[in-house]
Amino acid sequence: MLLLIGGLPGVGKTTVAREVARRTRGAHVRIDALEAGLVDLGLAPQGEVGAAGYGLALTVADTLLAGGATVITDAVFPVAGSRTPWTDLAERHGVPARWVRLVCGDAAEHRRRVEQRASDLPGLVYPDWAAVTGREVDGWAEPHTVVDTASGDPVAAVLYAMGSGAR
Template sequence: MLIVVGGLPAAGKTTLSRLLAARVGAVHLRIDTIEQAIVRSGLTDHPVGPVGYVVGYALAEEQLRQGLTVVAESVNPLAVTRDAWREAAVRAGVGVVEVEVRCSDPVEHRRRAVSRSVDVPGLPLPGWAEIVGREYEPWERERVVVDTAGQSPEESLDVLVAAVAAAGPPA
């Protein structure tokens, strides 16, 4: 199955995606890693535009066709990007569960944003003003929502695993 994880920067997407992939034995596909690799190639600078997502869709589809579960993680800010992930799953003939990760406490969210460190060398992290000012279309369809505010990553993971199991094929 394809598990698409989206949400604003510093909400907890990467932490949860890594934990989820380890828990269910899935491939973790991160758009930040793909985009930074494209920048390192010398072909472009940040922001790279849609190319990172397009590469991500292709990689996810290939892994899904091999029978692997994929956790695809990105901000996923637009309906068009969310639709493209679903289309990759349809082409691969697998189910898809969409997950929106939120941090409903703005003080905690801001603290995370300003205190986090870069884990992909060279990746520019957005500041708080960029995060709250970012274009982020509301989700218009059913999805799993995990609010990471006030709980540990492991507590958020337990909520996510239960919700994914209820929403889609067994993880």
């Protein structure tokens, strides 16, 4: 299976993806980590990594799926063009693609998360609140499950989505 967890920066994508990967023994592909690596190695300038990071992540996920792994990928996936190659990848491997869009329904909590988090990767610079709220995103036409990380148990909701598809 290919589980794709998207949403704005600061909603909890990596936290949720790590825990889902741990519980399912899946492989976690974190696009931020690949982008930070490209910057840290001097292969891409900060702020201009987007397509290269997504492309590298697709290659990693392709390799993992070919080996039979369940892959959990977390990224912003802001527009359809950033999501389509992932759906195509799942189809090529004959595995289901499950899309989950995380949101933080409490704007004050979301802002707190964005403003208080520290980068855990060399070369990774998190966007500030103005950049997060000003980011261009579309409405996600793909069938997907929406999970609010401000309440309830988002990991349980994502695990449910893995088993049942979009709701």
